[in-house]
Structures are given as C-alpha cells and as structure tokens.
Amino acid sequence: MYEFTPFYYHPLSYSQHANLCRQWEKAKAASRAEELKRLKRDRFQSALDKLRQLGWGDELDLLAPKYKPLTRHEPLRAAQKLTDRIWQNIGGGVVAILEDIRDERYRTKHTEVLRKRLDALCTVILNKYSNSPRTVETEYKPHMCDIITMPEIREIVHSSNDAALGSQSEEKVRALLPSLVDHWQTRACEELTRLASRWTKCAEGADVLSLAATHFVCSVCTKLLPYPEVLAHNCLRYLAPVLFRHPYNQYMIYEIAAWTVGVNGQPWNSQLLIGPGQRFHERIRTIIKLCGQDPDRTTRQELKNLNVYISYPRYNDKNRVITLRTAVEKEWQCWTSKSRHDESVEYKGRIATEAELSEAQRGGQEVLWSKHDYPWCCSLCTPRGDDRSRFSLYGIQAHMQQMHSINNASEKEGNFYAYPECGMQPF
Numbered sequence: 001m002y003e004f005t006p007f008y009y010h011p012l013s014y015s016q017h018a019n020l021c022r023q024w025e026k027a028k029a030a031s032r033a034e035e036l037k038r039l040k041r042d043r044f045q046s047a048l049d050k051l052r053q054l055g056w057g058d059e060l061d062l063l064a065p066k067y068k069p070l071t072r073h074e075p076l077r078a079a080q081k082l083t084d085r086i087w088q089n090i091g092g093g094v095v096a097i098l099e100d101i102r103d104e105r106y107r108t109k110h111t112e113v114l115r116k117r118l119d120a121l122c123t124v125i126l127n128k129y130s131n132s133p134r135t136v137e138t139e140y141k142p143h144m145c146d147i148i149t150m151p152e153i154r155e156i157v158h159s160s161n162d163a164a165l166g167s168q169s170e171e172k173v174r175a176l177l178p179s180l181v182d183h184w185q186t187r188a189c190e191e192l193t194r195l196a197s198r199w200t201k202c203a204e205g206a207d208v209l210s211l212a213a214t215h216f217v218c219s220v221c222t223k224l225l226p227y228p229e230v231l232a233h234n235c236l237r238y239l240a241p242v243l244f245r246h247p248y249n250q251y252m253i254y255e256i257a258a259w260t261v262g263v264n265g266q267p268w269n270s271q272l273l274i275g276p277g278q279r280f281h282e283r284i285r286t287i288i289k290l291c292g293q294d295p296d297r298t299t300r301q302e303l304k305n306l307n308v309y310i311s312y313p314r315y316n317d318k319n320r321v322i323t324l325r326t327a328v329e330k331e332w333q334c335w336t337s338k339s340r341h342d343e344s345v346e347y348k349g350r351i352a353t354e355a356e357l358s359e360a361q362r363g364g365q366e367v368l369w370s371k372h373d374y375p376w377c378c379s380l381c382t383p384r385g386d387d388r389s390r391f392s393l394y395g396i397q398a399h400m401q402q403m404h405s406i407n408n409a410s411e412k413e414g415n416f417y418a419y420p421e422c423g424m425q426p427f
C-alpha cells in the first residue's frame with residue numbers, strides 16, 4: 001500500500017536537496033569559468049601567433065613569458081574567438097603597443113651608444129682644459145654643456161654607432177677645441193654688445209662691454225651682472241630641477257645621454273638677460289663721475305686701477321668704507337627692494353678719504369667686501385656639470401689637503417680662486 005510520506009520525512013531531506021543543487025550550480029559555474037578562461041587563452045594565443053607572422057617575434061621574445069603590456073590590453077582580454085574580422089578591428093591597436101616597445105628599445109640602445117661616446121668626449125675635453133689649473137678666467141670660457149651642443153662636436157659624436165669614440169675623433173676634438181672656444185667667446189661678446197648697446201651710453205669708438213657703467217640683469221634671479229662675469233652666471237645655463245630622473249622627454253636622447261654622464265646644464269642663454277633700466281644706469285654713471293671719470297668711456301679696468309673706495313653714510317653717525325663694486329651692488333639692492341625703493345639718480349656716498357680708508361683697512365681687506373661665506377673654488381677639480389662646489393677659506397684649505405695633498409693652499413699660489421660675482425672681484 002502506498003504510504004504517504006510528507007516531504008519533510010522524505011529520505012532526501014530538504015537541506016540535502018538544496019546542497020545538491022548548490023553543488024550542481026557550482027560545478028556548472030566552474031565549467032563555464034573554465035570555458036571562458038579557455039576562450040581568453042585561445043584568443044590571446046591567436047593574437048601572439050598573428051603578431052609573430054607579422055614579424056614582431058623579437059619584441060614578443062622580450063615580453064615573454066608574461067607579455068605584460070599586451071595582457072593588459074582590453075581588446076585581447078575578451079572571451080571570444082579571434083576571427084580575422086575581429087583582428088582587422090583590433091590588430092592596429094596591438095601593433096601600436098609593439099611599435100612603442102620597439103622604438104623604446106632602439107632609443108635605449110642608441111642612448112647607451114651616445115652615453116659612452118659623450119663620456120669619452122668629456123674626458124678628452126677636460127684633459128685638454130685642465131692642462132693648466134683653473135682660474136676665474138676658465139669660468140668665462142664655454143662650459144661643458146656649451147661645448148657638447150656645438151654643431152661640430154655633435155657631428156663627431158653622431159658620426160658613428162660605435163660605443164668607442166676612437167682615436168681619430170678624439171684627435172679631431174683636441175684640434176678643434178681652441179677655435180671652438182674662441183668662436184664661442186666671440187659670439188657671446190657680440191650678443192652682449194648688441195644687448196648692452198640698447199641701454200648703455202657709450203662714447204663713439206669705445207667698447208661698450210669693457211665700460212665700467214655696463215651692467216646686465218638676470219631675469220631669473222634679478223642679480224646685477226657686469227661683463228665678463230655674466231658669462232659664468234648659473235641661471236643662464238639653468239635646467240629645471242628634477243627628482244631622480246632627467247628633465248627631458250624621451251625623444252631628446254642626446255640630452256639624456258649628456259645628463260647621464262654628468263653634463264646637467266643647458267647652453268648659456270643671453271635671452272634671459274635684461275637691462276637695469278635707464279634711471280639705475282644713471283645712478284651708476286653718477287658713481288663713476290664721483291671718481292672724476294667719464295662714464296661714457298671709462299673701462300672697468302681703469303676704474304679698478306684708480307683704487308678708490310666709497311664712504312657711505314650708515315644709520316649711526318659713522319660712515320662705512322666700501323669698494324666701488326660693493327657700492328654698486330648696494331645701490332642695486334636698494335633699487336630692487338620694495339621697502340627701500342628710491343627712484344632718484346642722486347647718490348649718497350662720496351670718495352673715502354685716506355684717513356677713512358686706513359681706519360677701515362685696519363680691520364683687514366675683507367671688511368671692504370660684501371660678505372660671501374663660500375667664495376672659493378678649487379683650481380684642480382674639473383667638474384662636468386654646472387654645480388661647482390664653493391668653499392669657505394677653511395673649507396677650501398681642507399679640500400686641497402685631502403683631495404690634492406696640498407698643505408697651506410692659498411689664492412696667491414693659484415690653488416684656488418674667487419668665484420665670479422663676489423665682492424672681491426674687480427669693479
């Protein structure tokens with residue numbers, strides 16, 4: 001007799017039934033996932049096969065086994081067979097990725113060749129340059145960043161794909177260098193003459209660059225710069241600061257290669273210079289006139305030879321004795337400072353008397369200079385970049401002793417020199 005068994009008494013209880021259902025569902029989902037995975041794998045593999053047929057084998061070998069940028073490319077991740085029609089649509093995008101990789105590989109290879117050739121070039125140039133110890137005059141010659149961008153030098157670096165520069169090229173650089181340096185200095189002087197003539201009064205036939213009244217202003221840091229110091233000013237070879245990497249875009253491989261061998265500046269750029277303005281120029285002329293000189297023709301050297309000093313009123317009753325250079329720099333500070341801005345062309349100082357001068361010199365020559373804590377540069381170190389180390393007197397003597405085994409180093413012996421733009425430079 002059929003006996004009615006309520007559902008909940010059935011041998012296969014409700015919960016068992018649900019369990020089975022879940023297992024079935026899981027198995028089905030797993031097999032579906034497996035299927036999708038297989039479709040994706042096949043699609044990716046077909047794409048790799050097609051790319052190899054198209055000649056991208058070398059690039060694919062580089063990316064194997066993970067094929068990273070390709071695996072992230074969305075059209076290759078779809079779970080769908082890669083038909084010829086689909087490939088026609090997405091193939092271009094995939095090939096573009098490999099083109100980038102190939103270009104990058106060529107660039108890296110080429111940068112490495114340039115790096116080695118530039119490295120050898122820098123060594124040749126520095127050996128030639130450092131035949132005699134550096135002086136402040138060396139600062140006024142083209143720096144490494146100027147030399148390596150000269151067309152003649154670029155041509156030598158680019159003349160071969162050989163990582164070694166080669167003795168023939170090295171000889172060529174050594175032979176060319178003196179005329180390249182001369183040419184650079186002549187061109188720089190021409191540019192400066194053209195600029196200075198715009199705002200400097202100059203007697204007919206006089207050389208405007210050598211005039212004591214001639215000054216330039218750096219538009220980056222607003223420093224007042226005489227010639228020739230303007231040739232050494234840092235901002236004019238300045239490069240935007242970077243963290244860890246070079247500041248160039250990937251296509252500037254010559255510049256990147258130069259950066260990696262320590263040449264970290266841009267060529268000297270006179271476009272960053274402006275004039276100090278007509279009224280300030282008049283004030284400098286007033287100072288020169290005080291010395292009994294004609295500002296239209298007196299040169300910096302002539303003014304320096306006069307050996308005159310300025311007595312300048314201080315807030316207390318005493319006057320301060322300063323060099324002509326310090327006098328001009330102080331005027332510029334007042335001129336550019338908002339709080340002490342003074343538009344008059346009148347000058348408050350006068351020539352120092354003998355008595356005032358000997359009183360000031362009792363405290364040593366340094367009191368006449370405006371204070372610079374780190375003015376000294378080593379004559380024997382030849383850095384490639386424009387980040388030249390500067391030292392205090394104690395610092396430079398310790399450096400000469402430790403690095404060059406020179407005891408009691410001195411400026412007089414030519415062991416070190418004062419960096420341009422310091423108070424002890426001539427007017």
Ligand SMILES: [Zn+2]
Pocket residue numbers: 218219220221222223233234235236
């Ligand atoms: Zn500057």
Ligand SMILES: [Zn+2]
Pocket residue numbers: 378379380381399403404
């Ligand atoms: Zn040194």
